[in-house]
Amino acid sequence: MEGNSSPRFSGAHFPSSPPFHPRLHNLEPTSSEPATSPPLFSSDDPPDEADISNYESPRRKRKYQGAWWTSDGTELPARRKRTKLSRAMCLDSGCWMGSNDSEYGDSERAEPVDTMPSMEVENLAEHIKRATKDMSAGEAMLYQHVREGIERNETAYVLTRLYITDTEIRHLGALDQVIKPPPDPGADVPAEEQYRSMVPEIYINLSNNKLFHLEPSLFTIQHLTRLVLRFGNIHELPPQFLQLRNLTELDLNFNKLTCLPAEIIPLLAPHGKLERLQVTGNPLLHMTRSYDRLLASCDDFHLSRSPNENMTDQKTLEHFRSVALPEAIAAGADQHSIVAFWDAIKAFEVRTFNSDPPSYHRSHINNIPLGSELTRPELIFIASTSISYYNQAGQRLPRSAKCPQTEDDDFDYIVRMTDKTAGPRTYGAPATWFEPSPRTYVRSLSSMCFNRSLKYDSPAEVAAALDGDMPVQVEAMLKAANENLETQFQALRKCYCCGRQYAVVAAEWVEFWASNHDRENHTDFLPVKVQVCSWGCVPDELAAKP
């Protein structure tokens, strides 16, 4: 999609090389410039992040307690440490490479950091040496970065081109220990410094590695705010992404994604903090249909002219937004045309469409929209495919729609836009419609027993217990459970709509959301896949024939 446009993956929005900032508190007072965002508590921070001690006056500083692995934090001569530190930081993850990853400096970084004649550092070096004895070169490098980074509360980790695999990034979970160091004690402390947040903002760049599914520990780094995963082999994001509530930027350019999981919706601004989501260069599903129908619906308005010439009278605009645009989407206008329509509407009248997400998404969204009405990022439910229903062994019911798998698949989708004045409208419903009967919420006894047994035992243990007595259906369920283990790190999934745990997907569909999280002032249509545990978990508004 849009292969001819200029590359969008320049890292221009990353701050370019922030000033060097020593992260140990006992350095000279001259360098007190904070390396991270303004020293304010944000009202958006979850309450559990707020360190109440920051409100106390006089403020008590959280003392650096020493290395992570030892409790006897012997203080080092500040001078020496500083010299040492600045060298290390220039060589490794302290550097912010402006572009997509660090093209340079790999060889430099590969140099072992020379050890200092200090107990602490020797211990760390020894520990790293011992711990990485049996690791691959890449994993050892990652481990060293992580451990050294924790020691100095480093917040930026550039771990690109290490040829590391999913399991090898498991050490990243330790980064949850990083704290934001207090300001230098000798520095002039301005009044607002009193309220400086202790919450670190962690940046991790794992571009150009051999990552397919990622690894659960990544999702335990609660202060992970920026994550770059360019040039990977990721086909599917695990639902655990939902745990990364503080993520503000996620760069997935040039992976193998066809869809994003529904769990991304609650993270995305304005409902969550994720303001920038980059997915260029992925084989994403997109809405396409016959061009003839599009052209017919486009006759009423004139694409080629600018919106200002075109839509000065209210009636044209009214028609444009409430009829022509949804029809064009339903007819399968190509992305460029739809986006042109969309932008034209926005240029003329912002917020024409109701941006409240459907109810089953709302239950995951616990904060009120961030940002003002005008600056708020856009995230609007546009369309959904027909529902694909499966039996308890995961076979699709023959009369239900096939869920699109690749960008070349042809599929029906129903445009569902809620006009602020005219209410909900649907366009493009397919001629045939399938809804299983009864569309029950109660799951079969087989599924219940199977799901329950996986709470106590692994799929392998269940298989062993049933050895020789394995019904065909149970075999299929076990296959699904094993796939869950691989892609979601656990045998049981959690239903997006009801929250129950389950092994075999009972129904799924793809939704398309208008979003400008990739590029400001430019709308894309994000494909999002929703999967549920029973036919009854399909929301009524989607299951019923429009």
Added chain:
Amino acid sequence: MADADATADADANANLTEYVTLVSNDGFEFKILRSAAYLAGAIKNSLKPTYGFKEGSENRVDLPTINGVVLEKVCEYLYYNQKHAESKDVPDMEIPPELCLELLIAADYLDV
């Protein structure tokens, strides 16, 4: 499809009993509402009078692979399912861990 079955059943036999009996391999008998028992595909099929099985005329199904403890749980599920067929947000039925796999095999056999 279900409607067609119902009509055929009604035509074939108007004097169906309200309850049917399920018999476990260790001799326990469970009297259960016919409508609930029909939720298990295998039980429903064997009770079909049109098939001419003796189960159909005796309103009784012998289940030689299922023991009493498991069959009791099956019956509990059949009632649970019937009761909650229309509802949402129903908690899963309680299943003791030690019974999970045996019940799984039985459920698969009974198509429930």
